[in-house]
Amino acid sequence: MKRIQHLTLVDDDEVFVFLAKKAIKQTNLVEQVKVFDNGQEALGFLLENLRQPSELPEVILLDLSMPVMDGWQFLHEFTKLSPNLSKKIKIFICSSSISPEEIEMAKEINAVSDFIIKPINKEKMIEVIQKV
Amino acid sequence: MEKIEDFQYTLDVSAIVAITDHRGVINHVNENFCRISKYSPEELIGKDHRVINSGFHDKEFFLDLWSTISKGKVWKGEIKNRAKDGTYYWVDTTIVPFLDAEGKPYKYVAIRNDITERKLGEERLKNSLKELSDYKYALDESAIVAITDQKGFIKHVNDNFCKISKYSRSELIGQDHRIINSGFHPKSFIRDLWVTISHGKVWKGELRNQAKDGTFYWVDTTIVPFLNEARKPYQYLAIRSDITERKQAEEALRISKNKAVENAKALENKNKQLVDFCNIVSHNLRAPLVNISMLVDYLESSEDEVERQEIQDKIKPVINHLMEVFNELVESIQVQQDKDIELDDIDLHQMLRKVLLGFSFQLTELKADVHVDIEEAPKIRFPHRYMESILTNLISNSLKYRSPQRKPIIRIRTIKKANKIVLSVKDNGLGINMDLHKKHMFKIRKTFHKHKDAKGFGLFMTKSQVEAMGGKIWVDSQPDLGATFFVEIDNNKL
Numbered sequence: 250m251k252r253i254q255h256l257t258l259v260d261d262d263e264v265f266v267f268l269a270k271k272a273i274k275q276t277n278l279v280e281q282v283k284v285f286d287n288g289q290e291a292l293g294f295l296l297e298n299l300r301q302p303s304e305l306p307e308v309i310l311l312d313l314s315m316p317v318m319d320g321w322q323f324l325h326e327f328t329k330l331s332p333n334l335s336k337k338i339k340i341f342i343c344s345s346s347i348s349p350e351e352i353e354m355a356k357e358i359n360a361v362s363d364f365i366i367k368p369i370n371k372e373k374m375i376e377v378i379q380k381v
Numbered sequence: 382m383e384k385i386e387d388f389q390y391t392l393d394v395s396a397i398v399a400i401t402d403h404r405g406v407i408n409h410v411n412e413n414f415c416r417i418s419k420y421s422p423e424e425l426i427g428k429d430h431r432v433i434n435s436g437f438h439d440k441e442f443f444l445d446l447w448s449t450i451s452k453g454k455v456w457k458g459e460i461k462n463r464a465k466d467g468t469y470y471w472v473d474t475t476i477v478p479f480l481d482a483e484g485k486p487y488k489y490v491a492i493r494n495d496i497t498e499r500k501l502g503e504e505r506l507k508n509s510l511k512e513l514s515d516y517k518y519a520l521d522e523s524a525i526v527a528i529t530d531q532k533g534f535i536k537h538v539n540d541n542f543c544k545i546s547k548y549s550r551s552e553l554i555g556q557d558h559r560i561i562n563s564g565f566h567p568k569s570f571i572r573d574l575w576v577t578i579s580h581g582k583v584w585k586g587e588l589r590n591q592a593k594d595g596t597f598y599w600v601d602t603t604i605v606p607f608l609n610e611a612r613k614p615y616q617y618l619a620i621r622s623d624i625t626e627r628k629q630a631e632e633a634l635r636i637s638k639n640k641a642v643e644n645a646k647a648l649e650n651k652n653k654q655l656v657d658f659c660n661i662v663s664h665n666l667r668a669p670l671v672n673i674s675m676l677v678d679y680l681e682s683s684e685d686e687v688e689r690q691e692i693q694d695k696i697k698p699v700i701n702h703l704m705e706v707f708n709e710l711v712e713s714i715q716v717q718q719d720k721d722i723e724l725d726d727i728d729l730h731q732m733l734r735k736v737l738l739g740f741s742f743q744l745t746e747l748k749a750d751v752h753v754d755i756e757e758a759p760k761i762r763f764p765h766r767y768m769e770s771i772l773t774n775l776i777s778n779s780l781k782y783r784s785p786q787r788k789p790i791i792r793i794r795t796i797k798k799a800n801k802i803v804l805s806v807k808d809n810g811l812g813i814n815m816d817l818h819k820k821h822m823f824k825i826r827k828t829f830h831k832h833k834d835a836k837g838f839g840l841f842m843t844k845s846q847v848e849a850m851g852g853k854i855w856v857d858s859q860p861d862l863g864a865t866f867f868v869e870i871d872n873n874k875l
Contacts, residue, residue: 264672264695268679314664316828316835322817345668348660367671370678 253381254280255306259323260343261286261315265367269310269343275371278378287315288323295330302336308381310343310365313351320344321354328360339381341365397472397493403451403486405430417472417495419465430491435463450478453486459496471500525600525621531579531614533558545600545623547593558619563591578606581614587624599628654717657824661710665826669703709825709838716767716845725765729755732765733793736772743780749789751776758795758802762872767846772806774839775866779808782830784861802872807865813858822856843868 256279260266266284273279283306285291291309298304313320320342327340342355345367355364362380365373392398393411400409407425415422418433425432438460449456456476463469472493478486520526521539528537538546538553546553546561553560566589577584584604589597600621606614673696680692733753737744744751761768776791783789792807813822813829821827823844828835847854847868858864 262668262672264676264699265668267695268672268675271679314668314826316837317831318817319821344664345671346660346663347667348663351663367668368675368678370675 250278250375251379251381252278252280253307253378255283255304255308256281256378257283257285257291257306257309258343259285259288259291259309259315259320260312262312265312269369269374272369272371272374276374276378278375288318288320288326290317292318292323292326292330295327295334299330299333300335305334305336306338307336308377309338309340310377311340313342313344313346324358324360328358331360341377343367343369392492397495399425399430399491399493401430401489401491403488405489407432408488414493417464417470418462419468424465433462433464435461435469437461437469446476450476450489451486453478453480453484459500460493461500470495470497472496520620523622525623527553527558527619527621529558529617529619531616533617535560536616542621545592545598546590547596552593561590561592563589563597565589565597574604578604578617579614581606581608581612587628588621589628598623598625600624658714661825665706666703666710669699669706672699673703706826709842713825713842713845716842716849720849722764722767722849724762725768727761727763727765727768729759729761729795732769733772736769736776739773740776740780747780747783747789749780749783749791752790752792755793755795758797758872761795761802761804761870763850763870764846767850771804771843771846771868774843775806778839778866779806779810779864781832781834782864783808783810784863798869800872802870804868804870805865807863809863812860812862812864813856814860815856815858823854 256273258266258269260269266286270282270284273282283294285294288311291311295305311320311323318326324340331338339362340360341363342361343365344351346352347366352364355361363377365377393413396411397413397417398409398411399407399414401407407428407430410418410420410422410425415425418425420432442458446456446458455478456474458474459471460474461469461471473496474491474493476489476491479488479490481487521541524539525541525545526537526539527535527542529535535553535556535558538550543550543553548560574584574586583606584602586602587599588602589599591597601624602619602621605618605620607616607618609615676692676696676699680689680696683689683692730753733755737751743749772793776793779791780789787809790809792805794805794807796803796805811830818827818829821829823840824837825841826837827841828837844854847870851871853869854867856864856866
């Protein structure tokens with residue numbers, strides 16, 4: 250099984266974050282999980298660590314509906330800074346949304362690897378990690 | 382004797398002369414006779430005078446002539462004759478019988494003058510008069526006709542006019558033409574009509590008139606001014622045709638078109654609401670449901686008592702959250718549906734005093750300044766409950782998202798814009814990054830600052846209330862300078 254060093258959760262829903270962390274732990278495939286509760290904070294972290302690949306995550310699970318900076322705005326900013334990143338980061342949208350429009354919109358964005366509809370569990374997390 | 386010859390000469394030069402015997406057989410014609418009849422003397426002498434009969438006059442005409450002259454009396458009259466080439470000529474004729482010793486005519490002298498020109502003129506006039514009366518007949522049959530004097534008083538109306546206006550002729554003659562005015566057309570329209578015709582120009586247009594029984598009819602109208610020598614109108618001829626049916630069809634079409642557009646708009650609105658609702662359900666209701674389902678799954682799979690307790694403790698707040706969002710949604714739908722909510726006359730001064738009283742503790746605590754400038758529109762027609770909620774929400778936001786750098790200043794203003802009133806609440810607080818949040822400003826559960834009380838419901842509800850009443854809401858803001866919220870209310874409609 251493939252293992253990863255860093256996984257980042259960008260989600261403002263405390264309960265979901267609590268449960269997602271548990272699921273990730275159960276997979277035993279992830280060394281470290283970082284959490285940001287909106288796009289702005291995640292973006293700030295990425296900007297600070299552009300040149301430090303060891304600090305950057307291999308994968309981001311991104312919620313869409315968040316205060317301050319939502320998932321779409323984060324993706325917009327991420328696309329702009331990604332050429333300067335010293336590490337390839339895969340982004341999975343992880344949302345409670347089942348709106349076909351939003352799923353379609355996500356497909357249009359190159360930086361997005363896939364659209365995961367909540368809820369998630371251990372099995373789903375393994376699947377995601379294997380795609381990284 | 383010389384004297385008589387002179388007379389004969391004069392007569393021959395000036396008149397058309399013929400002499401016949403008592404039976405009417407020609408035995409003398411002068412040059413003028415030959416010229417006008419185009420016969421030579423040889424062709425005429427010895428012939429019955431009827432050779433030049435045109436057949437125009439009836440038998441009685443000639444009977445009368447003969448009975449007059451045969452009695453020895455002079456006959457005068459106008460006769461239409463025919464020349465040799467078949468053309469006609471008119472002659473003013475005097476026939477003088479010459480009597481023998483017994484008093485019986487033995488010859489007749491006919492003295493004629495050519496009146497063909499005059500006769501033709503008369504004939505032409507008669508023809509054109511006939512044509513004119515034909516035109517008038519045709520007009521009266523086909524159109525609605527009225528003639529007014531230069532002041533608009535009715536001088537003549539035809540039967541069609543009476544029929545459509547349902548007035549009798551005697552009720553119309555002498556009346557001001559405005560008797561059939563329906564009051565439908567704006568003053569400027571009628572003024573334009575009068576300016577046109579009083580300048581001697583023809584006016585054409587469609588008019589709605591009112592009949593005696595109060596019903597309306599539409600007429601396609603042409604008004605022709607009749608001008609005197611000074612080129613000033615002395616009367617107006619109005620020719621109309623009934624276009625009521627066409628107008629009614631047009632109106633029906635216009636109404637159904639408007640209705641269709643309105644329906645399409647309403648449908649579009651409903652559709653938009655439905656999409657919004659779908660998004661709300663997808664994000665805001667589904668999210669807590671997902672959490673509950675995940676929590677329950679864990680609870681079932683976990684065997685660790687401590688962990689089970691930890692999870693159990695998390696279920697209740699999620700359910701409360703779900704309930705809260707659900708209630709908010711129901712409340713906003715009620716506002717959107719309650720289109721018949723009653724409008725109140727609101728004294729804004731009074732309402733603001735009450736709302737600000739509710740914030741008095743916070744205002745004192747924060748040393749906030751509130752400026753109220755609502756003199757331009759101190760009264761507003763709006764549901765009382767909604768307006769109170771809108772003001773409370775906007776003022777509460779100004780305080781909640783104040784800048785930590787300065788004491789809060791809030792300015793509340795109303796301005797009049799045509800039929801609309803724009804209420805604004807301006808603060809000097811944190812402001813909002815419009816580039817990032819413009820799209821989400823008024824959406825449910827959208828927040829733009831990290832604040833423990835930020836729920837993302839206030840502005841969503843405010844927008845629902847404003848839009849339910851046909852108003853508009855928008856915001857102008859710059860980060861760290863403050864925000865101004867504008868609510869535009871259509872006071873004309875209200």
